[in-house]
Amino acid sequence: MIPINEDLIVNAVQNVSKAVVNIASVRLVQDQPYRVFPAEGVGSGVIIDERCHLLTNNHVVEEARSLKITLTDGRVFNGIVKGTDEATDLAVVKLDSTEALPFATLGNSDNLKIGQIVIAIGNPFGLTGGPTVTAGIVSSLNRKIQFDKGVLELIQTDAAINPGNSGGPLVDTNGQVIAINTAKMPYAHGIGFAVPINIAKSIVNDLIQNGRIINRPWIGIAYVKITRQLAQAYRLPTTQGVLIANVEPHSPADYAGLRKGDIIEAVDGRRIDDTVEISLNLRKKNINDKIMMSVNRYGQHFEVIVQPQNRP
């Protein structure tokens, strides 16, 4: 790969690899004619606090009857799924351990830059002696990918991500976890995807306490970024901002007075230019928090307060 400043990569890896684990899951599957047998799955995970909680992908632990977690030093523990979220493909597992276990530091995925070096660490097959490490750069941010369960906004990287490191961490050159490795584009070379850690941070407590997300702030609008073409085609009063394409009836946006055709120019006083800034701001809020939106309706400027509710 890129031979820049090897020390950085070596040090970053040493810091975090002790917290990377292998997750072996057993699910019972049923075939024709109704025989039931165990299917084993394999993935990775990363320990994130001193209470033995680890973060991984939902698809690694989904429907698992039992989980066997192996650390890189060879120690094995049972794991219990504390909470899962299909929409973000994340899950929190608690390790059944009385000893203190090494845990990773979580970074800030909002500060990532395209071109930055990132390192994927996984532990497929529970190979002892150390994890599998691959390196690359951030290829793209906020890449929207359609999965069967919905659309995910993911970090794209050319660091090799494969079924073995799914659920493991993607770290920056400071050794901080900035995403959870999730998927690769089939038949492609060097196109892998990871869930930004800030999304994980916003739901971890909910997953630990409630087993699922009960506080997913939602306002009920569909929107697109305004381009010059769009502004010309719809005779919009401005070329900057986000255009509301639809407002869900009885949604918080509906009650706040937002309408189809409204242009959102700023959120909480900050000018916005791209659709990703809306989901970013929304993610930081709790239900019933107030969000102020500066609206441009056919040239008329005004402000509305929207209070997100739980996504139905």
Place this chain on the structure above:
Amino acid sequence: MIIPADEDLIIEAVEKVGKSVVNIASVRMVQDQLFRIFPIEGVGSGIIIDSKGLILTNNHVVDKANNLKITLKDGNIFNGKAIGTDEVSDLAVVKVDSMEALPQAQLGNSDHLKIGQIVIAIGNPFGLTGGPTVTAGIVSALNRSLQFESGALELIQTDAAINPGNSGGPLVNTNGEVIGIK
């Protein structure tokens, strides 16, 4: 967050040249055995080399296209026409009509390339929407001779990940200068 010096090189190179990378969507009309005509869509990348609206890309991206749709990084869309193509070097120049000056990329000097040097590929593999894909690697070999139907080409070889759709996009050095077309 402190980003170590070398990472900055890649980040800055990408920021410098990123706005000049375009997506090229082409439509060709093809006729099958039953004489039905239908459109085939192709997707590739390109790089703006003149602010008056000239884009460099691969010939095979625009070959026989009836219609070209060029999308810039900021989302603006233009119609384009291939004004010059060369099968032998697999290059083509596309012209778009734009009222404003387009962000043009700086061309570097590929004669000065060294094996082992870091290069960055920017393009639109698989037509992924929402922004270009950036991958990095090194120059693996220079003047690599490859045989194609149209003749032999002498190419720069790199291990930066390149996938279908990247074609026509730029390969840049750490100064953000274009030193190759993928």
